[in-house]
Amino acid sequence: MSLQYLRVFAYIDEVARSGSIRKAAEKLFISASALDRRVQDLEAELGTPLFERHARGMRLTAAGELFLHHVRAQRADFERIHGEIEHLKGMRRGTVAIAASQALAFSVLPELIDRFRRANPGITFKVLICDRQAVVTALRAFEADLGLVYSVQPASDLAVVMEVEQRLCAVMAAGHPLAARDAVRMRDCLQYPLAMPDPNLGARALLEAFFARSSLKPNVVLESNSFEMLRNFVRTNDAVSFQIQVGTPLQYNQDGVTARVIEERAFPRQPLTVAQLKGRHLPQPAVRFLAALREEMQSRGTVVT
Amino acid sequence: MSLQYLRVFAYIDEVARSGSIRKAAEKLFISASALDRRVQDLEAELGTPLFERHARGMRLTAAGELFLHHVRAQRADFERIHGEIEHLKGMRRGTVAIAASQALAFSVLPELIDRFRRANPGITFKVLICDRQAVVTALRAFEADLGLVYSVQPASDLAVVMEVEQRLCAVMAAGHPLAARDAVRMRDCLQYPLAMPDPNLGARALLEAFFARSSLKPNVVLESNSFEMLRNFVRTNDAVSFQIQVGTPLQYNQDGVTARVIEERAFPRQPLTVAQLKGRHLPQPAVRFLAALREEMQSRGTVVT
DNA sequence: TGTACCGTTCTGTTTTTTGCAACGCTCGTC
DNA sequence: GACGAGCGTTGCAAAAAACAGAACGGTACA
Numbered sequence: 001m002s003l004q005y006l007r008v009f010a011y012i013d014e015v016a017r018s019g020s021i022r023k024a025a026e027k028l029f030i031s032a033s034a035l036d037r038r039v040q041d042l043e044a045e046l047g048t049p050l051f052e053r054h055a056r057g058m059r060l061t062a063a064g065e066l067f068l069h070h071v072r073a074q075r076a077d078f079e080r081i082h083g084e085i086e087h088l089k090g091m092r093r094g095t096v097a098i099a100a101s102q103a104l105a106f107s108v109l110p111e112l113i114d115r116f117r118r119a120n121p122g123i124t125f126k127v128l129i130c131d132r133q134a135v136v137t138a139l140r141a142f143e144a145d146l147g148l149v150y151s152v153q154p155a156s157d158l159a160v161v162m163e164v165e166q167r168l169c170a171v172m173a174a175g176h177p178l179a180a181r182d183a184v185r186m187r188d189c190l191q192y193p194l195a196m197p198d199p200n201l202g203a204r205a206l207l208e209a210f211f212a213r214s215s216l217k218p219n220v221v222l223e224s225n226s227f228e229m230l231r232n233f234v235r236t237n238d239a240v241s242f243q244i245q246v247g248t249p250l251q252y253n254q255d256g257v258t259a260r261v262i263e264e265r266a267f268p269r270q271p272l273t274v275a276q277l278k279g280r281h282l283p284q285p286a287v288r289f290l291a292a293l294r295e296e297m298q299s300r301g302t303v304v305t
Numbered sequence: 306m307s308l309q310y311l312r313v314f315a316y317i318d319e320v321a322r323s324g325s326i327r328k329a330a331e332k333l334f335i336s337a338s339a340l341d342r343r344v345q346d347l348e349a350e351l352g353t354p355l356f357e358r359h360a361r362g363m364r365l366t367a368a369g370e371l372f373l374h375h376v377r378a379q380r381a382d383f384e385r386i387h388g389e390i391e392h393l394k395g396m397r398r399g400t401v402a403i404a405a406s407q408a409l410a411f412s413v414l415p416e417l418i419d420r421f422r423r424a425n426p427g428i429t430f431k432v433l434i435c436d437r438q439a440v441v442t443a444l445r446a447f448e449a450d451l452g453l454v455y456s457v458q459p460a461s462d463l464a465v466v467m468e469v470e471q472r473l474c475a476v477m478a479a480g481h482p483l484a485a486r487d488a489v490r491m492r493d494c495l496q497y498p499l500a501m502p503d504p505n506l507g508a509r510a511l512l513e514a515f516f517a518r519s520s521l522k523p524n525v526v527l528e529s530n531s532f533e534m535l536r537n538f539v540r541t542n543d544a545v546s547f548q549i550q551v552g553t554p555l556q557y558n559q560d561g562v563t564a565r566v567i568e569e570r571a572f573p574r575q576p577l578t579v580a581q582l583k584g585r586h587l588p589q590p591a592v593r594f595l596a597a598l599r600e601e602m603q604s605r606g607t608v609v610t
Numbered sequence: 611t612g613t614a615c616c617g618t619t620c621t622g623t624t625t626t627t628t629g630c631a632a633c634g635c636t637c638g639t640c
Numbered sequence: 641g642a643c644g645a646g647c648g649t650t651g652c653a654a655a656a657a658a659c660a661g662a663a664c665g666g667t668a669c670a
Binding site: 004005009041045048066070081082084085086088089279 | 309310311350352353367375379382390586
């Protein structure tokens, strides 16, 4: 649903996204000339150019940035109101849009969403799995209601609605010698080849911080931006990988892979944080899902905020 | 400035205000039929009627209430963004809309606004003086950015941004016997005829609360909803009136009227509160004015919040 | 120096919005 | 109980806005 009367707002949004009138026009199924006129008319009404014209396309001006944010906020808020009107009509429909780190794609989110949908049928989900920078981008563009990230850089336009204390886990094959032990220390892991998450995965920052002030030398045989890749790798050999607690199969061995919490006294800790765009009204379904998420996390570990 | 593309939103807003298509059409300078079609088209797009049709006119449905609030929020937020864009262009323009109780109309607001405008030329003000119920209404309808009220009933959609502890004052002629004293007690006032603020003025609630648990019997000779009326009345006789501190000329005798703080140990107190609509982004000028207001109040009395 | 892509303008066409007159309806009143 | 005043609503033609397609002028990159 996009409401005929907000057409021009959608135009501006798309032009900013595509960075070009012609590309935007194609996506909007109108001609470039028509789109161009709408942009120019709006600029005339505002008395300010919203875009800088370059040979390669259009870039937002400062005023454009401001206005675009307003446009996206309005479009998102309209969707929320529309959802609440549907709710009044008795239709329990709605969508929750989530942007999350990879770690949550493995078990937490799928299971939680499945359970939530059984209790609240009619509510649909959009889940975007991406790195933590893209999570913030999605929140800012009103493409996600909630962002779930490990080690997010604080930003003044984001509000942290929940923080869950997370410990680091070593991930290994079920038959791995370390799997036989209850407690695993970091120096135990370093006896084996390591499959490391790459720098734009949250867990990496923690590991770097540890190695920086340690004399232990890691033997990295694989580095990847995919937890799935790392997990599948360690299944068939004696390598050890790392992941944050919430993303690991602790209690049950799944697909021949298991995990153990790393017991390390002075290990740097970083919480898993749930964030939203500051000052935004979340749609009702997102509010309810957040409550379910909080309940889930409280039963699982330490919820800080 | 109202932006061509939000035309239909203005239509809905006006229809809700006027309660009738024909009256709204007249104010909007279009025909009733054209307006009617826009309303119907919008309802069709939303899949829900926004208005109930009666022989006397249109009344909002539940969905209509919801949507109207969104419309007004959107229009107000657009004004804010437009102001910030003007700000980018170097034009320091903007408007601060205030809804306030009568008590503030006497000296605080006029003086503060005057001073503020000297420091920030180009910023204009809209001040609506009304009873505290209308203040809340104006905030809800996005007609006011800030509401200044004495004894506001708490509401879930209002956010209190500031509270100033207020004491009650006795107001009397400059030559009144009580004016010769430094400290005035309630029972001193009751020696004289009283000019009482009427029930929908904030100060009245306090007085009622006091009399309810006191054996003193007030001799009320005048009751009015206008502080100006009360003040002018006591000037020429020995009657005593009441007003909250912020609205009274304490230090200087103005127009032959003066005031003294009432010293009463267990007197009920109610703060003057500054409120805004919860979850709303205030325009930049309003934010700056609020800061000036806070500074002023801090120099004048006890700011609680 | 060409070529590919960009935003833009000009033309006429299509779609949307509007005004006007008329209709059906519900109220309050004579 | 008829009647007028007010209301929302509907057809139809006119006006206005948005549109597509071809052509123009420019910049960037090979």
